[in-house]
Amino acid sequence: MAGSKMSVPLAVVVVLSVLLTGATHAGPEMDPYKILGVTRSASQAEIKKVYKRLAKEWHPDKNKNPGAEDMFIKITKSYEILSSEDKRANYDRYGQTDDTQPYGNGRYGQHQDTFNFDESFYNFPFNSKTQRDFADSKYTLHFKQYVNDVVPDSSKRPYLIKITSDWCFSCIHIEPVWKEVVEEMETLGVGIGVVDVGNERRLANHLGAHRTPSILGVLNGKVTFFHYAVAKEHLRQFVEDLLPQRLVEWVTDKNDLHFLNSWHELNKPHVLLFDQVPVVPLLYKLTAFAYKDYLQFGYVDQGLSETANLQKQFNINTYAPTMLIFKESTDKPADIIQAKGMKKQIIDEFVSNNKFLLVPRLVNQKLFDELCPVKQFHRRRKYCVLLMTGDEESFSLGNQAFLSFASTNTKEVVRFAYVYQRLQQPLCDTLMQNKDSAPPLAQVVILERRNAAGKALFKPVTAWNGSEEDKQCLLEELERLQKDPSILVHDAMLPELNNEFASMFVIRWIYACYDYLSEVIDDILHNNWREMMPLLSLIFSALFILFGTVVIQAFSDSSEDKQTKPKAKDGTKAENGSPGNSSASSRPPKKNFVEVTELTDITYMSNLVKLRPGHINIVLVLTDASKNILLSKFAKEVYSFTGSLTLHFSFLNIDKHGEWMNTLLEYAQDAMQIGADEGDAGNHEMDYTGYVLALNGHKKYLCLFKPVYTGEDLDSKSSEDEGATSGGRLRATSRDDHPPRRSNRSRSLSTLQIHHKLDRLGLWMERLMEGTLPRYYIPTWPGLDKITPSK
Numbered sequence: 001m002a003g004s005k006m007s008v009p010l011a012v013v014v015v016l017s018v019l020l021t022g023a024t025h026a027g028p029e030m031d032p033y034k035i036l037g038v039t040r041s042a043s044q045a046e047i048k049k050v051y052k053r054l055a056k057e058w059h060p061d062k063n064k065n066p067g068a069e070d071m072f073i074k075i076t077k078s079y080e081i082l083s084s085e086d087k088r089a090n091y092d093r094y095g096q097t098d099d100t101q102p103y104g105n106g107r108y109g110q111h112q113d114t115f116n117f118d119e120s121f122y123n124f125p126f127n128s129k130t131q132r133d134f135a136d137s138k139y140t141l142h143f144k145q146y147v148n149d150v151v152p153d154s155s156k157r158p159y160l161i162k163i164t165s166d167w168c169f170s171c172i173h174i175e176p177v178w179k180e181v182v183e184e185m186e187t188l189g190v191g192i193g194v195v196d197v198g199n200e201r202r203l204a205n206h207l208g209a210h211r212t213p214s215i216l217g218v219l220n221g222k223v224t225f226f227h228y229a230v231a232k233e234h235l236r237q238f239v240e241d242l243l244p245q246r247l248v249e250w251v252t253d254k255n256d257l258h259f260l261n262s263w264h265e266l267n268k269p270h271v272l273l274f275d276q277v278p279v280v281p282l283l284y285k286l287t288a289f290a291y292k293d294y295l296q297f298g299y300v301d302q303g304l305s306e307t308a309n310l311q312k313q314f315n316i317n318t319y320a321p322t323m324l325i326f327k328e329s330t331d332k333p334a335d336i337i338q339a340k341g342m343k344k345q346i347i348d349e350f351v352s353n354n355k356f357l358l359v360p361r362l363v364n365q366k367l368f369d370e371l372c373p374v375k376q377f378h379r380r381r382k383y384c385v386l387l388m389t390g391d392e393e394s395f396s397l398g399n400q401a402f403l404s405f406a407s408t409n410t411k412e413v414v415r416f417a418y419v420y421q422r423l424q425q426p427l428c429d430t431l432m433q434n435k436d437s438a439p440p441l442a443q444v445v446i447l448e449r450r451n452a453a454g455k456a457l458f459k460p461v462t463a464w465n466g467s468e469e470d471k472q473c474l475l476e477e478l479e480r481l482q483k484d485p486s487i488l489v490h491d492a493m494l495p496e497l498n499n500e501f502a503s504m505f506v507i508r509w510i511y512a513c514y515d516y517l518s519e520v521i522d523d524i525l526h527n528n529w530r531e532m533m534p535l536l537s538l539i540f541s542a543l544f545i546l547f548g549t550v551v552i553q554a555f556s557d558s559s560e561d562k563q564t565k566p567k568a569k570d571g572t573k574a575e576n577g578s579p580g581n582s583s584a585s586s587r588p589p590k591k592n593f594v595e596v597t598e599l600t601d602i603t604y605m606s607n608l609v610k611l612r613p614g615h616i617n618i619v620l621v622l623t624d625a626s627k628n629i630l631l632s633k634f635a636k637e638v639y640s641f642t643g644s645l646t647l648h649f650s651f652l653n654i655d656k657h658g659e660w661m662n663t664l665l666e667y668a669q670d671a672m673q674i675g676a677d678e679g680d681a682g683n684h685e686m687d688y689t690g691y692v693l694a695l696n697g698h699k700k701y702l703c704l705f706k707p708v709y710t711g712e713d714l715d716s717k718s719s720e721d722e723g724a725t726s727g728g729r730l731r732a733t734s735r736d737d738h739p740p741r742r743s744n745r746s747r748s749l750s751t752l753q754i755h756h757k758l759d760r761l762g763l764w765m766e767r768l769m770e771g772t773l774p775r776y777y778i779p780t781w782p783g784l785d786k787i788t789p790s791k
Contacts, residue, residue, distance in 0.1 A: 032078030051079040141193040143203040151221045156290045158242045159191035163214035165198050171213040174230040181235045189286050189344050217242045240282055247288040248280050251298040252306040259298050260330040266296055267361050269354055274300045274322040287347050294355040325354045359406045359416045363500040371415050374449045387418035388428045389442040398442050401466025426495040457488035594635040594642055599650040604784040607650055611697030620651040621691040626754045637761040654688050660784050661688050668776040690757030694768055701775040705764045707757035
């Protein structure tokens with residue numbers, strides 16, 4: 001007990017010594033009054049005047065003194081304390097700022113971006129949660145509030161949201177800058193939000209914020225994180241970068257007419273801001289974003305010589321910002337405002353009162369709902385005077401007369417609008433009389449909408465051509481309507497209007513893709529990898545599949561050109577030089593013809609003896625008499641196989657090289673079987689017309705196609721079908737039905753018989769590609785230097 005009693009005074013002494021030490025440091029060295037050089041009774045005007053002078057004098061960009069930056073920070077911090085009544089009173093009483101951070105170790109500049117745990121532990125504001133909650137309570141966001149309010153509202157203005165937590169030491173460091181930015185951004189119309197991770201973990205996860213402090217922006221429902229040092233200028237630039245780049249158009253003397261004359265195409269009034277600032281003010285950009293669906297915004301830099309004519313034309317005062325709104329007339333502004341300090345409220349009121357043209361065109365249902373709202377109360381009736389006209393030149397005079405009549409209207413309960421019959425045909429069919437008139441006539445209708453489902457009361461007034469009689473008739477009807485609303489005797493269910501700007505969807509889609517890609521790149525550069533893992537996994541998976549497919553395809557294509565190395569074993573298909581499989585025959589031909597060369601003593605070496613490994617030469621045996629017929633049939637049969645890069649096509653004239661054919665078959669290992677198939681070859685001269693040889697020059701083997709005349713019987717078997725039997729023997733029935741042609745080398749055969757010799761060549765080629773044909777190996781290729789003498 002005695003030890004515990006002694007520890008209490010000791011702890012008190014330690015705490016008091018720490019506080020006194022802090023107070024000693026906070027005294028004369030960092031006194032904001034001394035830094036600014038003002039008395040404790042100085043007014044706010046005096047403090048502000050001194051601050052501006054000192055800030056200009058000690059700004060690091062202008063003052064090259066090594067201590068200028070530290071001095072500038074002290075001046076800024078001092079002004080922050082003394083310009084706020086609460087902070088000033090807190091300092092006068094306790095020598096501390098409102099966030100209870102002792103103001104005086106001379107190292108503020110060093111600890112602005114980093115947090116020293118030991119120092120902050122002793123100086124930690126134990127009541128900071130209460131003060132921070134009180135300051136941020138009006139901005140605190142909850143999940144439902146974010147989804148239901150912030151996301152929809154972000155289509156009209158950007159939101160700046162801070163992610164914080166209770167024991168976040170770094171959050172305290174950014175608090176002064178955050179408060180300054182909030183005060184400025186709120187006056188400009190930027191939405192502010194604060195998310196406490198301890199209370200709103202679900203919302204923090206939804207936003208993708210996994211660390212504190214974090215600052216992010218929300219625009220059109222899209223979340224963008226702030227990744228730079230927390231400074232007022234950086235945050236201001238961050239908000240500006242959130243906005244689309246095409247909000248405000250720069251206008252000079254060269255493009256002013258093009259800008260103002262686009263009101264008819266865009267169906268919007270145009271706003272011009274004249275100012276001396278060389279950049280578009282952020283307030284003006286925010287206004288342009290809020291009213292982007294209603295007006296087109298332009299900016300004129302008065303400091304440029306290229307804008308002198310514009311300033312002279314509209315008599316612009318160069319000493320104050322001026323805002324002009326143009327509607328249907330491009331020579332004279334419909335409204336004007338000029339003030340040195342334009343506030344957001346003034347600009348909003350000015351712009352919202354001029355959202356529509358005098359006579360806008362109904363281009364979609366949203367605009368129709370705003371111009372001709374549904375009746376809510378008896379005293380809030382809104383009538384719509386609608387001109388149903390055309391966009392052809394013949395309607396232009398009537399349209400101008402309708403605009404002239406509408407410009408004289410002073411009744412707030414009456415709105416004038418027009419539609420093009422060609423673009424809004426369903427609506428016009430519902431309201432028009434004389435629908436079938438040719439040519440179509442412009443008509444004026446007065447209508448009042450009764451409910452959101454489309455019910456409306458209306459009365460057709462007159463066919464409109466812009467004459468004085470038409471104007472008088474319309475004026476009388478409007479006066480009658482003001483006295484007796486019951487003159488609207490017709491009722492109808494109005495169809496929903498077509499969206500005439502729907503064709504712009506492709507452009508909007510391109511912009512959306514661009515924004516999405518920019519967001520992805522930004523996330524890759526700045527976000528933590530845990531957030532990016534799902535997206536990176538998807539990207540790498542797609543790239544792997546794509547790369548693998550390309551590589552496999554490339555190797556499969558190059559394998560046909562690649563020379564194959566001889567294998568030790570020739571038993572298998574891969575080892576014995578099979579030309580490929582049936583899939584090769586399905587490769588589409590690269591040419592629309594078959595290239596067939598004659599096998600002579602000149603081409604013999606290159607086309608056979610020195611043929612590349614894996615390549616096969618398909619040789620057709622023919623005579624002078626059968627040459628044209630057989631070559632034509634040969635080309636038709638083998639055309640589908642010309643896509644293979646390993647096949648070559650030739651023909652051999654047996655009239656010239658008959659001895660070579662006999663020698664080749666004698667060299668073959670199965671010559672006895674081949675000769676036996678043909679009967680007594682010694683007594684009868686062999687007829688090789690229509691034979692086809694598949695010659696593998698590298699491996700020294702051949703496959704043989706022996707034709708059998710089938711005539712009209714296309715189902716009969718040819719000799720290639722018997723190739724699968726051992727020794728390649730022919731069926732006896734085939735030999736009986738079609739005896740082989742003898743000594744005359746088939747010259748006595750008719751053209752029809754010669755043509756049918758190659759009927760089964762296509763099937764034989766399929767089996768050749770599959771590698772299922774028998775092969776006849778030879779020891780060496782006979783020479784082709786002798787020509788058989790003619791008999």
